[in-house]
Every structure is written in structure tokens, then in C-alpha cells.
Amino acid sequence: MVSTQKVPQIISVKDLDSSQAKWVGLKKVGYVDQKGTPRSWEVAVRKTTSVFGVDAVAIGNILLHPTKPPSTMVVVQYRPPVGKYTVEWPAGLIDKDETAEQAAVREMKEETGYEGKVIDIGPVISSDPGMTSATLQLVMMEVQLKEGEAMPEQRLDDGELIERVVVSLDQLYTRLLEWSEKDQYIVAGKLFYFAAGMHFAKQGKYAGYSSVVSS
């Protein structure tokens, strides 16, 4: 990482009461199943859900350069929950009164410095439906670069250190596999799935499917 900075270190891990937490809570959901049997499920919840009912936004960004192949910017940052540097698309919680689109434009600007054009807004999806009520939307954004243009400044909050890495789209899957092999790094699941989906389609290995890919 940045050589003048220290590697962050976890110094303590303590049980936290749901009532004492500001960002995340733990709930026991009682429900009646399809046969009428009462059951329960343990659920991690976010305490910061927007008025639109969605927690977070991620920005699937495409950087278009006049002379280089299309690429994407991933952000690398230390994430205390996993105790490693994560490789993700820019993302963040949606503020109380924000739409997913507004949050995407804001987070993209904060984390990468770039302003882009929103080209698609995905549906509300579940972060991890076996464990949490948290939801997100994937917003696809295009950024048109100019020849020789310097990277714009980020607008990071105090304490944030987010490294930007530009990866050619056709190398994304391979690069994520390489990152995954490094001890200090872990790739965010959703970005990996997107790259795996691209890789799978590119392989065109499945007869009926490859004809669709090349049409």
C-alpha cells in the first residue's frame, strides 16, 4: 500500500450489545412458516436505512479512454470487519433523504474524484439474505476520460484512505484472482460475481449460449 502509511492493525474484538450499537444491530425475527409452524431467525440489521428503504449503493463504473481499452476503477481500502484490504467497486451507505442515483454520483465523486454519467440503475437486491436485512442497488456509471488527463482529487472523509486502481475490463477477472492470492487482500463478493459473470459469458463455452454471446 502507500509506503508512508502504516498497515492498520486490529487491537481488540469485543461482544457488542445491539442496544449499544450505532450502525449495525442484531434482531431475533419470529415468524410462522408455510406449514403454520412458529420459528425464529437471527438477523443482522443496519440502523441507517434511507427513507427509500435501501441501505447502500455500489457503482459499477466504466472508464472510457480515447486510446486505451475500456476499464473500471476499483477501490482498495482496509476494512476492519475482515481485517484485510478489500478490492471493491466504489460504494457507500445511502444518506437518509437520498435516492440511489444521488448516492452513486456522490460516492463516486468522493471515493474516486470522477464525475460520470449514470447509465443504469439496478433493482433493490439483498446483500446476503440468509444473514441480513441489508439491501443495495447497483448503479452503472460511465466516465469519459480525456487523453493525458490527470486523476482528479478524491474527497475522502477524515480517516479514510482509499487507493484507486484502474483495471482493464478484459483483465478484471484475472486481476481479482491475483488479488485473492495475496494474504493481506480479499475481494468483495459482489464484484467477484460480476467479473465471473463477464468471464463466463466471454468464454462462450456453452453451445447454445455462445451463439447468443456472438450475435
Next chain:
Amino acid sequence: MVSTQKVPQIISVKDLDSSQAKWVGLKKVGYVDQKGTPRSWEVAVRKTTSVFGVDAVAIGNILLHPTKPPSTMVVVQYRPPVGKYTVEWPAGLIDKDETAEQAAVREMKEETGYEGKVIDIGPVISSDPGMTSATLQLVMMEVQLKEGEAMPEQRLDDGELIERVVVSLDQLYTRLLEWSEKDQYIVAGKLFYFAAGMHFAKQGKYAGYSSVVSS
């Protein structure tokens, strides 16, 4: 859904103490950031992590039929954390002494009835690195079907009701968007990202990239 069954209902939501939970916990992680400043982060953890350090496995399955286009089986089930029916790939927690591959074969058999061939085992990835320490691996599996073969029986646990839906791979993205528009349904984030990655690659809209797709 199945007409003879009732729609599950959430009847209570209560705060849960981390010490009282069996499956999920809440932790406060204290850490020192890159500038040496002490900070903390609230983290949802799983209490069931396997000896290999990975929590869960998901099965990106491909059904190969002699005369129909390649398809995939998604599973639809009521998930109390989101209070809706979720659309996901088969998945589950890895048992204490299991590898991801063993868990994938087991879960595929339990949830779909099918036995398949593991064709790829993905790296350990983070479920949602801003919120949880939970990790998973995506295992890709191929199932060769026979002409006119009936669907095998599932091996579900007591209380489980998992509907199987076969979707042609080239329609997966569109079908997920359609499910997302129904009130009672939500698509799991990672499956959506995979489908979005396939869709993105198939579009071949980005000049330098489309040449890769069609090569």
C-alpha cells in the same frame, strides 16, 4: 408459490443480545488506522465458521440438456431476514470439517436433488466487507441432464421449502429483473451481479471490450 402452503408471516422482531445468539453475533472491533489513530467498527459475525475459515458456499450451476439451451437452476425460498421470497443460487453454510467443494456437492444435492461435476472453485471472497466478517466461495458446477428425465427429489431439512426454477442462461438477467418487480420477491445481490456481468459482456457495447467478447 405452492398453493397448498401458506405464505410465511413475520410475527415479531426483537433486539437480540450477541451472547444469546447461536448463529450470528455483533462485535466491536478496535483498530489503529494507517495514521496510528485508534478507531472502532461495528461488525456482524457468523458463529459457525468452518475449520477452513470460510462460512458459506454458493453453487453457480449450469444445467446441460441434450436439446435445450444451457440453463441454470435458481432456488426460491422465504427468507426471514428480508421478509420476502429470495431468488438465489443454491447455497449454504459450510459444515465444521467440510471443504467448500464438499459443501457445494452436498448443498446442491439437498436443495436441487442433482449431482453435478465441480468445474471451478472460486477464491475466498467477502460477503459484505463494510458490515460483516462473513466469507464465501463460489463453486461452479455442471449438471448433465438426459432427455425427458424427471427432476430428482430434494433432500430438504424439516421446515425447508425451496422451490426450484430452471432459467435459460441467456434469459437470466431479464428474469431477475422481472422477479425484482414483484412485491413479495427480492433477488440475492451476488446472483444479480453475476447475471449483470454476463449481460454486460453480451451487450459488447464497449469497443475494445466487444472485440474480446467475440474473439
